[in-house]
Amino acid sequence: MNRVIAIFTKESFLVPVAAIILGLLTGAVAMLAGGFNPIQAYASLVEKVFGSSYNFGETIRQITPLIFTGLSVAFAFRTGLFNIGAEGQFIIGMIASTAVGISFDLPAYIHAPLAVIAGALAGGLWGAIAGWLKAARGVNEVITTIMLNWIALYFANYVVKAFYLQEGQQRSEMIKDSASISFAWLSQMFDSARLHWGTLLAILAAVFFYILLWKTKSGFELRAVGLNPHASEYAGMNVNRNVVNAMFVGGMFAGIGGACEILGVFHYQSIMAAQPGYGFDGIAVALIGGNTPLGVILGAILFGMLTFGAAGMKFGAGVPVELIRVVISSVIFFVAAHGIVKFFIKPLLQKKEGGN
Incomplete structure (x- = not known):
């Protein structure tokens, strides 16, 4: 006690x-x-989140991508880097999973995991670009990740328009059913809320975050390089490689988040006029969570509840x-x-x- x-x-x-x-x-x-009236406003917010099983399920859906982008930002922070590019990595994960989800016709037990892996690798490689530029050229990762966010947005729109555009629509074709990660049974329990397996993947990603950083030799090197790159280099660690690896892993988290949004929620890729915003919200989630896996989950829950419950404040309290x-x-x-x-x-x- x-x-x-x-x-x-x-x-x-x-x-x-x-x-x-x-x-x-x-x-x-x-x-x-x-x-x-703040009491009425906060009561309306709580009512919006917990007032029905559908709303509660949609709140969980809102929380899920925030966990992924929060982990992406927090992982970089823990290794001494500033990943402001989770937004771009999230978008690249979306378009990569869309491409795999549309282009292939495979059994579900192969197709869905392949689409998620494609999103993870694409997001990781997108993050690794900024890591390589910092390691090889000394370019500040804050600048490169912000620029890569916009490149990702326009690149994703180009890919949709050039290869996967649904005729007469401002979006791609629908992904194949075999690539979907929607959790139909659980969704029915929550009145058809758009729940999917990505929520479980987000929890597993947080566990992976903890094990990798605090229970492995590679994680020790990543944290050591973040704390003091000069001392780490003197100790024989490859600083540049660890910088690239850190950004790659951080990008993978965001990429999986983007893949899950396509495969579990929308099932198509829209032509975006603006960035979705999950990556920037992930910065706030990581900050609230103290850059720890458990803290990120709790921060995402708070952030997701406040964001989804905002509509309740508007209609319930004006x-x-x-x-x-x-x-x-x-x-x-x-x-x-x-x-x-x-x-x-x-x-x-x-x-x-x-x-x-």
Whole structure:
């Protein structure tokens, strides 16, 4: 029992929890300033998420891609890199899985895994481009990943228009049924919510993240290079190779997320006028989750619930959807501003130290 209490009074746990509470309070103040009832708004948000089995299932669907992109960003951060390109890697995963899903006619037990693997490899290779440019040419990965986001968007649109366009539609042909990863049985339980096997893959990806970084020699090298590349090189580690590997693995996470959106949710690739936004949201998820696998999952749950529940705030309490972004931004701000949060929880920490 004392061990459990100790965990819940640790600073690493209290800081994000306090940041979330402060963010929600800041959002409440913003609603009051706009003449809205924050209690009714938050109640409507909860009602939207948990009010029906369909909405709850759709919330899970909303959370799933955020786990993938959050893991993508967090993995790079853990290895000393800034992967701002999860968005592009996500899109490349989408188009690669679309191509495999449409072009081949295979048994389902081969076709669906092949399409997911194609998305993973494509996203990984897209991330590895930025890693190679940093390792070989010293180009800052923040710049290259942002540029690659836009290249991915226009490249994906080109591929759809040139090879897979559905006549008379601004989208590709439908993928073959054998490539679908929709979870029909579970979907029926949730009133036909668009649930798919990608949610399980996201949990497995988080487990893989943990094992790779903290339980393997390769993970130790990746973390060491991130902490101090010069010392790592002196110790005999190949710094450049580890930089490329880190971006490749991070890109794979985002690529799988993109593949799952196509294979499990939409079953076709749209011609996009703008980026989907999951990659940029993944940056916030990674930050809220402290760049840890479990933290990313919890951050994605929070972010997904706030995002999906925003419609409930609008219809249930008349609050503009944009105000939910104020809440999310406030949470991110307080997570980033550790000093401010620690000021608020300092009495609790001092009380704990005094008790010891």
